[in-house]
Amino acid sequence: MADQHVLPLPRTTTQAPETHRGDHLLVADMVPRGSKVLDVGCGEGDLLRLLETRGIDGRGIELSREGVNACVARGLAVVQGDADTDLINYPDDAFDYVILSQTLQATRQPRVVLENLLRIGRRAIVSFPNFGFWKMRLQLLVGGHMPRTENLPATWYDTPNIHFCTIKDFVQLCDEINVKMERAVALDLHGRPLRLNAPWWFWNMFGEQGVFLLSRAGRTK
């Protein structure tokens, strides 16, 4: 497993214009121009906008009505829908890339969602907050309460995030469902990529979020 994360990092992410989130730029850099992309849980469409400026044909699904309406009013092709229930309506290989950005932890069935992503898209890009991040661990260990961070400020009783995982957990799930990790990047609290050659435990400890480029490991299963 340890060799899987030593993958080339996109160069442009470090000089990000402040208008775009670090993880968005990282994700956008993984998608070649001319691709057809589905952004699952696209929020108000910031990533889709970024992709469009790069000549990428982007579509979106968003659960919240406010998010959808904002997207459509911005001229984006977004439909109101639920990652847990609506991905089944998409045919196989409908997209080149399917993106699940900061949404996996809010789905009811992350594993099913992940499988659907790689059915609909030839590749998937998944980013999620790392619950193994040292600040999280510290809050639980020392504070004795459920962790809250700048990026995840909700309290335990009103958070939409119901399936937290660590980078390590996610890597394990990918192995289980026979998903190939083409690239893996851990980002720090400011959305900057951590250094490359660190071991997994380092990423799992100091990565505030993980970003993974996934593909099907073949049709063996």
Add this chain to the structure above:
Amino acid sequence: MFRPGFLWPKGRKTSEEAGFEMVTIQVLKTDTPQPGERANEADNPTSQVMRFGPDQPLRLDCGVDLAPFQIAYQAYGTLNADKSNAILICHALTGDQHAFNDHPVTGKKGWWLTLIGPGKPIDTDRYYVICANVIGGCMGSTGPASTNPATGKIWGLDFPIVTIPDMVRAQAMLIDRLGIDTLFAVVGGSMGGMQVLQWTVAYPQRVFSALAIACAPKHSAQNIAFHELGRQAVMADPDWRGGRYYEDGAHPHRGLGVARMAAHITYLSDAALHRKFGRRMQDRELPTFSFDADFQVESYLRYQGSSFVERFDANSYLYLTRAMDYFDIAADHNGVLAEAFRDIKTRFCVVSFTSDWLFPTSESRAIVHALNASSARVSFAEIETDRGHDAFLLDVPEFIDIARGFMTSANIARGLAGTSLAGPR
């Protein structure tokens, strides 16, 4: 007993325009237009007319070739040199071509001023906006209220049954005649939305973008039931006379008025009726212990009924409701809706309203799922409002914003000249 034409002063706003800001008084009104006026509008409408001769029949789904026939339409704005900026507006069941101009019979303002006009999402400064009366209608396109040239008499029930695809086929002939190959957009709500969908299915290469609002890929059993109720109300009126009322200068006002009242309830929502009327009394403190319109909601409905019969032909109402009943896109594609949209390149925007129980969000979602399965480019938004099905005709800012965003992005994608549009890019 409900008698038409005795309740509301002429020139008052409709509920659509006023968003219900009325319901105060009850006034006698006797100036109901004569049937002759209505018939005249059917043959010689106050709008442009495109006539198709015996050599250009409209092939109807029922097997009849309709010829000659005519289509009455309005056009706003200017067609650009390469004829790429045309938008077709499809009207709803009781609408007509007068979307952006005052109505020739009622004098009321155009029915879609919220969406059409300079600076509006359907910008008449930028686009050439066409709105045609549907075939089977009574405002100048050939329908049951028109004169049958073969007999010199009004068609009545001799007019062949028309369908939504027939309406669209006729519109395509009009567009051909106008020299337009591809429509920049086809836009419509309710029955108009059905026509939008039919356009994309029948002529996918001729529709660059499609805005389908508060509609469905098929007419539901409940909706067919409501339509049957309306038709039976018309036919039960002794003045209907088997559909031959024209000859005697009669019109089944009562039947059509009741049909409209029943239908109008389906266009609203329980919440909106409660908010606007509640159980409030109409110009009185106490019940009269009679069948007068004691309640404001009764008075309002009676007004809706009576104002409708002024401008609409009863037989046309029968034909158009029937056309909606027969609508079922999937049925024509092996029962699979997605098949209808296979490989479609049109940009779609589908909009529904939370309180619309006539064309609920689930119907729009079915369209969206089918479009997704076809990998079509589709936006879908459900607008939160308590104003029911009629919301698409009203000033609902969230809806207007969405229409604007969709039209703007389509404009940019189309590369139309003068795209210095408002909005971020």
